Amino acid sequence: MAETHSNATAAQSRPTMSMFAPHQASTASSSTTPKEDDSSKANLPKGVVLDKDGKPCRLCTSAASWRTMTKQASQSQSQSQPQETQPKPSTAIPKSIATAASTVPTTTSTPRSDCPPDVDALGRSTWTFLHSLAASYPEKASAEQQTEMSSFMKIFSRIYPCWVCADDFQKWMAEPSGRNKPRLSGRSDFGNWLCDAHNEVNRKLGKKEFDCRLWEQRWRTGWKDGSCD
Numbered sequence: 001m002a003e004t005h006s007n008a009t010a011a012q013s014r015p016t017m018s019m020f021a022p023h024q025a026s027t028a029s030s031s032t033t034p035k036e037d038d039s040s041k042a043n044l045p046k047g048v049v050l051d052k053d054g055k056p057c058r059l060c061t062s063a064a065s066w067r068t069m070t071k072q073a074s075q076s077q078s079q080s081q082p083q084e085t086q087p088k089p090s091t092a093i094p095k096s097i098a099t100a101a102s103t104v105p106t107t108t109s110t111p112r113s114d115c116p117p118d119v120d121a122l123g124r125s126t127w128t129f130l131h132s133l134a135a136s137y138p139e140k141a142s143a144e145q146q147t148e149m150s151s152f153m154k155i156f157s158r159i160y161p162c163w164v165c166a167d168d169f170q171k172w173m174a175e176p177s178g179r180n181k182p183r184l185s186g187r188s189d190f191g192n193w194l195c196d197a198h199n200e201v202n203r204k205l206g207k208k209e210f211d212c213r214l215w216e217q218r219w220r221t222g223w224k225d226g227s228c229d
Contacts, residue, residue, distance in 0.1 A: 045069050049119075049164060059161040063111065063118040119162055126160070127198060134191040135220035146184040153182050172200060191215045 044050075047065030051057035058066060117125070138145055157173060160166035173180050180197075183189040195212035202209050210218070222228030 045072060049162075052163060057163065058116055058118065059122055060119050060164055062120055063115075066118060067111075119165070122162060123165070123201075130194055131191070131198075131215070131219040134187065134194050135216070137187045137190045139188075140186045141184060141190075149184050149190070150182060169197075172197065191219070 044056075045065055045068040047062055048069050049057045049060035051060070056066070056069060061069075137149070141149070153173070157166055157169045160169065173182065183193040192212050192215065195210060195215045199209045199212070201207075217223050
């Protein structure tokens with residue numbers, strides 16, 4: 001458990017949380033084929049991900065990219081109003097996207113704390129839940145408990161609200177060699193498997209990897225220096 005690690009080292013090792021690579025998600029949006037055409041996608045701000053119906057996916061997009069989109073939609077609508085008889089400027093974003101963006105007030109003030117989550121907030125909450133799930137998993141799981149958790153992880157990977165993130169998770173778990181298959185024999189196996197999954201995301205995002213030897217201190221027992229007590 002790396003008991004010789006200093007408090008500073010442990011603090012630096014604590015993971016930054018984002019569920020299955022939103023940066024990957026933004027790339028996926030440009031290669032999928034939802035109902036909007038390619039010219040529509042070209043006018044979207046960088047980082048905005050389309051849902052499978054061709055509309056912006058708020059749960060797949062960062063708050064910053066979403067605010068940029070709503071600002072762009074507002075500007076596009078204000079520019080087109082005095083010139084309704086003239087062709088729309090080429091920079092105008094698609095009607096379906098402008099409609100979705102218009103439901104969000106544009107403001108320069110500090111965002112409210114009770115807004116719908118973006119992809120990062122969703123990811124942080126999800127990792128907290130999953131690591132806590134591992135922390136409460138039996139030290140030695142019965143066959144029934146392993147079957148239940150296996151079923152849960154399969155269902156979870158299909159219904160996760162950020163669909164491109166969900167696809168990424170499914171592909172990672174289905175790696176042909178089988179090395180990423182959930183390890184569910186007990187708490188230690190499950191916790192380390194989730195830590196590996198989290199570090200896969202950290203690598204994709206260029207973030208520091210977490211020392212998986214410390215996962216129980218981070219998510220179950222608290223740091224040995226008593227700072228969590």
